[in-house]
Amino acid sequence: MKFDAKIPEGPLQDKWTKAKFDLKLVNPANRRKYKIIVVGSGLAGGSAASTLAEQGFDVHCFFYQDSPRRAHSIAAQGGINAAKNYPNDGDSIWRLFYDTVKGGDYRSREANVYRLSEVSNAIMDQCVAQGIPFAREYGGQLDNRSFGGAQVSRTFYARGQTGQQLLLGAYSSYNRQVDKGNLKSYPRTEMLDIVKVDGHARGIITRNLVTGDIERHAADVVVIATGGYGNVFFLSTNAMGCNATAAWRAHRKGAGFANPCFTQIHPTCIPKASGHQSKLTLMSESLRNDGRVWVPKKAGDDRHPLEIPEDERDYYLERRYPSFGNLVPRDVASRAAKERCDAGCGVGPDMDGEQKNAVYLDFAEAIERLGKDVVEDRYGNLFQMYEMITDENPYEVPMRIFPAVHYTMGGLWVDYNLESNIPGLFVLGEANFSDHGANRLGASALMQGLADGYFVASATVPDYLARESSMKAEDKISPDHPAFLEAEGALKARIDQLLSINGDRTVDSIHKELGEIMQNHCGMDRDRVGLEKALKLIPALRNEFWSNAKVLGENESYNTSLEKAGRVADFLELAELMCKDALTREESCGGHCRAEHETPEGEAKRDDESFTHVAVWEFTGEDIAWERHQEELAYENVKLTTRSYK
Amino acid sequence: MNMNITLHVWRQKGPDAPGRMEIIQADDISPDMSFLEMLDLVNERLEAIDIESIAFDHDCREGICGMCSLVVNGIAHGPESATTVCQLHMRSFKDGDAVYIEPWRARAFPVIRDLIVDREAFERIQQAGGYVSINCGGSPDANAILVPKPEADTAMDAASCIGCGACVASCPNGSAMLFVAAKIGQFAHLPQGQPERFRRARRMVEQMETEGFGACTNHFECEASCPKEVPIKFISEMNRDFIKAVLKGE
Ligand SMILES: Cc1cc2nc3c(=O)[nH]c(=O)nc-3n(C[C@H](O)[C@H](O)[C@H](O)COP(=O)(O)OP(=O)(O)OC[C@H]3O[C@@H](n4cnc5c(N)ncnc54)[C@H](O)[C@@H]3O)c2cc1C
Ligand code: FES
Numbered sequence: 001m002k003f004d005a006k007i008p009e010g011p012l013q014d015k016w017t018k019a020k021f022d023l024k025l026v027n028p029a030n031r032r033k034y035k036i037i038v039v040g041s042g043l044a045g046g047s048a049a050s051t052l053a054e055q056g057f058d059v060h061c062f063f064y065q066d067s068p069r070r071a072h073s074i075a076a077q078g079g080i081n082a083a084k085n086y087p088n089d090g091d092s093i094w095r096l097f098y099d100t101v102k103g104g105d106y107r108s109r110e111a112n113v114y115r116l117s118e119v120s121n122a123i124m125d126q127c128v129a130q131g132i133p134f135a136r137e138y139g140g141q142l143d144n145r146s147f148g149g150a151q152v153s154r155t156f157y158a159r160g161q162t163g164q165q166l167l168l169g170a171y172s173s174y175n176r177q178v179d180k181g182n183l184k185s186y187p188r189t190e191m192l193d194i195v196k197v198d199g200h201a202r203g204i205i206t207r208n209l210v211t212g213d214i215e216r217h218a219a220d221v222v223v224i225a226t227g228g229y230g231n232v233f234f235l236s237t238n239a240m241g242c243n244a245t246a247a248w249r250a251h252r253k254g255a256g257f258a259n260p261c262f263t264q265i266h267p268t269c270i271p272k273a274s275g276h277q278s279k280l281t282l283m284s285e286s287l288r289n290d291g292r293v294w295v296p297k298k299a300g301d302d303r304h305p306l307e308i309p310e311d312e313r314d315y316y317l318e319r320r321y322p323s324f325g326n327l328v329p330r331d332v333a334s335r336a337a338k339e340r341c342d343a344g345c346g347v348g349p350d351m352d353g354e355q356k357n358a359v360y361l362d363f364a365e366a367i368e369r370l371g372k373d374v375v376e377d378r379y380g381n382l383f384q385m386y387e388m389i390t391d392e393n394p395y396e397v398p399m400r401i402f403p404a405v406h407y408t409m410g411g412l413w414v415d416y417n418l419e420s421n422i423p424g425l426f427v428l429g430e431a432n433f434s435d436h437g438a439n440r441l442g443a444s445a446l447m448q449g450l451a452d453g454y455f456v457a458s459a460t461v462p463d464y465l466a467r468e469s470s471m472k473a474e475d476k477i478s479p480d481h482p483a484f485l486e487a488e489g490a491l492k493a494r495i496d497q498l499l500s501i502n503g504d505r506t507v508d509s510i511h512k513e514l515g516e517i518m519q520n521h522c523g524m525d526r527d528r529v530g531l532e533k534a535l536k537l538i539p540a541l542r543n544e545f546w547s548n549a550k551v552l553g554e555n556e557s558y559n560t561s562l563e564k565a566g567r568v569a570d571f572l573e574l575a576e577l578m579c580k581d582a583l584t585r586e587e588s589c590g591g592h593c594r595a596e597h598e599t600p601e602g603e604a605k606r607d608d609e610s611f612t613h614v615a616v617w618e619f620t621g622e623d624i625a626w627e628r629h630q631e632e633l634a635y636e637n638v639k640l641t642t643r644s645y646k
Numbered sequence: 647m648n649m650n651i652t653l654h655v656w657r658q659k660g661p662d663a664p665g666r667m668e669i670i671q672a673d674d675i676s677p678d679m680s681f682l683e684m685l686d687l688v689n690e691r692l693e694a695i696d697i698e699s700i701a702f703d704h705d706c707r708e709g710i711c712g713m714c715s716l717v718v719n720g721i722a723h724g725p726e727s728a729t730t731v732c733q734l735h736m737r738s739f740k741d742g743d744a745v746y747i748e749p750w751r752a753r754a755f756p757v758i759r760d761l762i763v764d765r766e767a768f769e770r771i772q773q774a775g776g777y778v779s780i781n782c783g784g785s786p787d788a789n790a791i792l793v794p795k796p797e798a799d800t801a802m803d804a805a806s807c808i809g810c811g812a813c814v815a816s817c818p819n820g821s822a823m824l825f826v827a828a829k830i831g832q833f834a835h836l837p838q839g840q841p842e843r844f845r846r847a848r849r850m851v852e853q854m855e856t857e858g859f860g861a862c863t864n865h866f867e868c869e870a871s872c873p874k875e876v877p878i879k880f881i882s883e884m885n886r887d888f889i890k891a892v893l894k895g896e
Binding site: 047050065066070084086122125128129130135136139141159161168173175178187241274277282384385389391454455509553557558559560561 | 729735
């Protein structure tokens with residue numbers, strides 16, 4: 001199988017302009033005749049659905065929550081990047097591009113990242129026009145803050161609720177199209193398979209979560225924007241329902257899965273506090289603008305933080321990385337925190353015999369410098385959230401934070417047009433792999449989701465429709481086509497199988513066990529021995545699931561156990577692929593850190609000779625096996641260097 | 647110290663099935679657990695003895711998606727102010743407490759199962775004008791529109807509504823005024839919202855009435871239960887805009 005990125009010819013700066021000109025258009029009078037399925041209503045899916053509907057296509061959008069506004073994009077806190085250079089501090093499209101490629105540790109596609117930076121400014125224009133209440137200066141202009149991995153202030157924000165406001169903006173455009181009759185919503189509906197006809201994606205099979213009805217939906221093109229798969233780790237900052245199912249089902253039908261092992265562990269999350277914990281809560285990276293990270297210099301120092309004098313504190317990020325200080329990229333900050341905790345300098349309560357699992361994020365200096373009011377204005381809701389969870393007041397006592405799984409850079413493989421290797425299947429947002437390489441910089445997922453939906457897919461999806469001769473408006477595929485009936489039958493059989501296992505173990509307990517395997521062997525610590533061990537444990541756990549899980553109730557009702565079981569079944573396969581990918585990538589890069597490949601200072605050591613490529617995995621059979629392919633990455637504009645934030 | 651709690655939970659198999667309060671014992675609960683983690687644990691224990699788990703809506707579990715929607719001891723989202731039920735922790739309860747858990751109750755929010763209700767009516771209200779009519783692309787530079795900071799802050803206060811429906815659940819009349827006023831208020835305070843300001847107010851308010859939400863008779867329960875503390879002043883602003891819209895015939 002060949003994975004051709006189809007990057008347009010010509011200089012980097014002209015590629016997207018040229019591509020846009022070459023993309024074919026659909027005559028306005030014909031657009032209504034084309035039916036587009038969008039799965040997912042987050043920033044990526046919501047913006048794609050509304051924009052394609054604005055153009056006049058017949059758009060149908062599916063999501064598992066009860067409203068498009070509840071997609072997990074809503075939870076993003078810190079901000080969104082754009083190369084506006086309003087603060088006049090030296091930013092440019094080129095610099096945003098450069099920072100993003102470097103931040104991704106040279107494992108992303110230059111052309112995609114350049115396009116992302118190029119459209120970043122138009123995203124801000126669009127979002128302001130929608131009436132999103134961004135933070136403002138007194139003069140009425142937009143305010144900016146800084147995020148990790150950059151030495152400019154290019155992050156726009158709306159208090160600590162930027163994702164919420166951006167999503168509500170997309171949701172308002174979406175609602176306008178529903179109001180006009182161009183867009184139809186399918187709430188509480190889960191996509192459980194895609195359907196291919198003559199090799200092209202021509203529809204999906206869904207389950208109505210309320211009634212259990214299995215439905216066949218045919219269309220001319222399918223867009224998946226179903227978010228990331230961080231929940232494979234059980235504990236993550238993702239919402240409880242975030243899942244890999246849509247992407248995984250597409251993968252099983254032939255879509256390549258790219259760089260599955262590239263996961264982001266975010267340095268500033270509230271540490272785990274009990275064995276019954278169901279999720280972890282992020283404390284936005286924006287806090288590192290003003291918060292200083294430290295641990296006691298002396299291992300095992302369990303004095304109260306306020307009793308530890310200044311000269312007995314180790315501000316280890318400022319010490320190790322003087323030029324970026326607390327604003328190093330996430331992978332670097334996370335590893336540094338773990339290094340300190342492993343050295344016995346961690347703080348916080350003892351966790352069931354485990355090491356103390358936190359470092360301090362301290363605002364005392366910022367409060368003194370700026371005043372409590374300013375700090376409250378900037379981060380008030382985050383401080384409040386922290387206090388609700390921990391029962392500690394961060395205005396008085398430093399926050400305790402620790403890294404947690406947060407984002408997945410890997411995802412379905414797409415070409416420059418965001419089309420997967422299955423023609424007619426487009427993948428947007430966190431669900432694809434395209435722009436962040438081995439590590440994503442803060443505030444660029446929101447940017448990417450909206451770039452994909454507002455500006456890229458809205459040009460490339462119509463091109464597909466115009467290009468495909470088989471796609472003539474007259475010869476529509478019917479949902480009664482044998483391919484649909486077959487997929488429906490297979491899905492019903494799978495549901496019956498889940499409901500008839502009748503074992504002893506709850507799905508949650510199996511999911512937790514999987515999470516532990518992944519945390520231990522495919523998280524921040526990765527080495528050959530551990531990964532090989534995980535590759536034995538995961539298939540065994542999968543067998544345990546299919547022979548001993550307990551899924552109660554029936555299909556024909558609101559059945560949360562059944563919902564969960566389907567998702568965990570898919571995680572149990574994806575987890576194996578992640579470990580395989582991590583094992584094969586014999587280097588460290590970005591968030592993928594193999595103990596065997598570190599510099600003496602403990603930084604990631606890349607092997608550009610052997611691994612300057614995207615690993616794309618093809619699913620090769622029901623006995624769960626894969627073949628690995630490579631898409632070579634060419635760097636024509638950026639020189640590969642060892643990342644340094646010192 | 648772990649505690650033992652007696653739960654009284656609304657169980658209802660489906661929209662048309664009869665429902666009733668059931669007593670379920672929740673023993674050995676850590677005060678550090680969140681309320682929903684306590685329910686997770688109860689569900690695991692129920693499933694272990696072959697009883698289907700209690701269905702409730704939830705997703706982000708950090709107070710922003712608006713999915714969670716439980717009435718706890720008669721209060722929407724439970725006893726703590728400015729808190730969604732997913733942010734509520736068991737340390738707010740004590741050993742031996744009886745805790746009553748019910749779904750949002752309102753004519754416009756029919757029960758789907760157990761503690762899950764149908765909030766589609768909210769969608770239809772937002773679709774009736776909860777937007778600024780612009781197309782993607784072709785907007786002026788983001789800084790071409792200046793917004794005074796105080797106005798932007800007020801708009802943000804309104805925009806922080808998470809659409810959970812606690813305002814409706816806590817109102818004796820089942821009114822959705824605060825929810826509707828939050829969206830109208832966000833746009834009314836921004837230059838982008840002006841062209842459609844009165845038409846929007848009229849359409850959204852009328853849709854709200856069509857959906858069967860009650861009228862506002864100034865109980866202020868909505869503001870008290872709102873996890874995002876959206877201020878009630880947006881309701882009076884909305885009423886003014888609505889009257890203007892009627893007078894102007896928009
Ligand atoms: C706590 C947190 C904070 C963050 N903060 C920032 C930040 O400050 N800046 C930044 O740039 N990024 C941030 N991120 C990352 C960013 O928010 C996400 O990567 C991004 O929002 C993902 O958007 P999306 O549209 O791809 O997916 P999502 O928003 O996750 O949407 C997924 C959609 O798919 C639907 N769906 C999923 N599976 C199915 C299925 N099987 N069938 C039907 N529908 C399905 C869901 O219902 C939903 O509508 C943060 C992430 C988290 C978790
Ligand atoms: S679960 Fe999202 S707000 Fe409570």
